[in-house]
Amino acid sequence: MSRRSLTLLKNLARNANGSGIQTRSVTYMPRPGDGAPRAVTLIPGDGIGPLVTNAVEQVMEAMHAPIFFEKYDVHGEMSRVPPEVMESIRKNKVCLKGGLKTPVGGGVSSLNVQLRKELDLFASLVNCFNLPGLPTRHENVDIVVIRENTEGEYAGLEHEVVPGVVESLKVITKFCSERIAKYAFEYAYLNNRKKVTAVHKANIMKLADGLFLESCREVAKKYPSITYNEIIVDNCCMQLVAKPEQFDVMVTPNLYGNLVANTAAGIAGGTGVMPGGNVGKDKIVLENKANPVALLLSSAMMLRHLQFPSFADRLETAVKKVIAEGKCRTKDLGGTSTTQEVVDALKLYPIRIRKFEPKPGPLPAQLVTRGNLIHHNSSSSSSGRLSWRRSLTPENTIPLFPSSSSSSLNRERSIVVPVTCSAAAVNLAPGTPVRPTSILVVGATGTLGRQIVRRALDEGYDVRCLVRPRPAPADFLRDWGATVVNADLSKPETIPATLVGIHTVIDCATGRPEEPIKTVDWEGKVALIQCAKAMGIQKYVFYSIHNCDKHPEVPLMEIKYCTEKFLQESGLNHITIRLCGFMQGLIGQYAVPILEEKSVWGTDAPTRVAYMDTQDIARLTLIALRNEKINGKLLTFAGPRAWTTQEVITLCERLAGQDANVTTVPVSVLRVTRQLTRFFQWTNDVADRLAFSEVLSSDTVFSAPMTETNSLLGVDQKDMVTLEKYLQDYFSNILKKLKDLKAQSKQSDIYF
Structure with missing residues (x-):
C-alpha cells in the first residue's frame, strides 16, 4: 500500500466508531x-x-x-x-x-x-428543499436564497415629486453588497455548498446592479473552492420553474430576493413549509x-x-x-x-x-462535609491484596453506609492509605425535582462513554457528561446535545455540584495510562460513590471486568472487584456490568497496523476474548436501566464468540487482502519485565498494568454465556454485531475511500 495513504488512514481510523461522514444541515451553520x-x-x-x-x-x-x-x-x-x-x-x-x-x-x-x-x-435566509412524502413537480430541490435586507427598493425612500408623480429610490452601496456577498459565501463554505449564484438586472440597471455584481465578484475570488456564476433575474425565474435543481446558494439584492425566495418555496412545497429568518x-x-x-x-x-x-x-x-x-x-x-x-x-x-413527566424526588438539604474511606493495599508482596473498610467522622450529619461490621472486606497483608471525600455544603432546596430521565455519564469521552451518550440522547434522555478540565474541550459532546460539566474524580470536592438534579449515574470512567492506577479507578470511584449516596442518586451503573474476582494478584482487577463490593455495601440502587472486551480497540491494535504495513504485536498464549461492539453494550445498558427487575444484579456482557489473537489477525489479513507483519512477544518476557519494574517505585504503575496484560496473554477465556442475560433483557442474540461483520464493515469502508482517493489523486499527481 502506498505510504501516501498513511495520513488518511489515521484520520479515518479516528472515525471508526461512527460514520465519519458529516451530513449537511438544511437549516443553519452548526456550531x-x-x-x-x-x-x-x-x-x-x-x-x-x-x-x-x-x-x-x-x-x-x-x-x-x-x-x-x-x-x-x-x-x-x-x-x-x-x-x-x-x-x-x-x-x-x-x-x-x-x-x-x-x-x-x-x-x-x-x-x-x-x-x-x-x-x-x-441578511434574509430562506431554505427551500423537498420534504419526503410531499409531492412536488421537481425533485432534488435544495436551494438557499440569501437576500440583502436593508437597502434596494425596500429601503422605503419614496416621495411625491408633484401631484400624480411618485419617485421611489433604489439605493445600492458597496458596503452592504460586500457584506451580503461575504455572508453568502461563508454560509456556502461552512455548510459544504458547492455553488453561489448572484441574481441581478445589471443589463438594465448598469450602475446599481453593476455595483452589486462587482462586489460579489471580488468576494468570490477569496473562495476558489466554490463555483460562482451570475444570472439575470427574469431568466432566473424561468430557470427556477424549469430546472430548479441547478441552483444551490443564491445571493440577491432586496426586491429580487423576495420574488426568487417565494418562487423557490412554491416549487419545493409552498411558503408554509419552508424555514427562514433574518440575520444580523x-x-x-x-x-x-x-x-x-x-x-x-x-x-x-x-x-x-x-x-x-x-x-x-x-x-x-x-x-x-x-x-x-x-x-x-x-x-x-x-x-x-x-x-x-x-x-x-x-x-x-x-x-x-x-x-417525560418529571417525578419529584427530594435531595438532601446539605452534603456530608467530611467522610474518610480507608482501603488497604499490599505493596510488599506480589500476593498482597486490596482491602477496604469505611471510617466516617462524627461530623457527618447523613449516614452514608450501614454500620454493620460485616461491611468490611478483609484482605491479607496491607498498609493503610486514606482516601478523603470532602464536599462543601451546597444549598439545595428540599424537594428539588429530579427527572427520571436525567443521566450523568462519567468517562463520556472514552470509547464506551461516547456510545452511552449517543444512545441515551437518541432515546430521549437528558444527558450530562462529567469530563476533566482540559485545554481541548469536549465540544463534540455539546454538539450532540449533551451538557458538559467539568470535574475531576481525583479532586472529590468537584464532584457534588455535577450530581445536582441527576437521577442516574453511569460510570464508565477509567484512569489514564500515565497516571497511578489507583487514583481514578479506586480513590476516585470511592469518592464518586460516596457523593452519589449523599446526593440521593436513585441508580448507579458500574462497569467492571469479567473474572475480576478470580485475579486478586492483578491490581486493576482487584480494584474493580473491591469497587463492586463497596458499591454493593453502600446501599445505592445499582447495576454492575462486567465486560470482556471492545471490538473498537481492535482497529488500532490490528486493523490499522496491517493496512499501514507496520508490525502487529501479539503473544504466544491462546487467550480467548469475546469482543463486543460498544454500541451493543450501550443499547443493552439502557435496556437494563429501564428494567426494575435488574436492580442490584451483576450482569456479564460478552460478544457472540471468543477469539484468540491469531484468529483476529488472520481475519484482518483476509479482509485487508494483505499479510500482517506479526511480532510475537512470549508471555515469559512480560513476566520478567513486570518483575523488573517492581524494583523501582516510579515504575510500579507500569508493573500494575503489565500484570493485567499478563492475564490477557494467559491461557484464559474472557467470555460468558449470554442466554440468561438476553432473556432477562428481552433481546435476541441474533441482533448482536459479530466481529466478522464489524471488521468487514470497517475494511470495506476504508478500502473504498482509499480507492476513491487514489482515483482522484491521479489528476493532480506530478511526475518528473
Missing part, C-alpha cells in the same frame, strides 16, 4: 456550544401567529429543549415596536416571530421593516409564513444558531417523518389536520422526541 439554557424573545404576532407559536412552545417543552421564552404582544397596527421588545431582542439576540400584518398603502410603515433596520438584520451581526429573527411546519423548521434554525444542533436534528427529523407518513397534514398540504393535531403527532414521534 458547538456550552449547553447552557438560552432565553428567546417570542412575538406571537397577528392572524394565525399565536396559534403556530404556541405549537412551537409545546414542541420545545416536549423535547426538553434548553431554551425559555420571553413573550411580548406586538401587532401590525402599532406605530412602532415597543422599546421593551427591542431591548429584549438586543439582550437575547434571538427572536422567534409570528407574522405581523402590514396595511397595504396609507403610508403606514411596516414593523417587519422597522425590526430589520433597527437591528441591522442585513449577532442577532437572528426567525419568522413564520402560514403553516406551523415553517415555524417549526425555523425553530430548528434557531436551535442550531443557539448551538444546540442535536436538538435541531431531532426536530427536523420529527417534522420530516410526520410529513412523510402523510397521516397528519394541514389543508395547504392537501390534508385536513389542525395545527394542534400536527403538534400532537410530533410529540408522539418515538425516540427522537419523547415527553
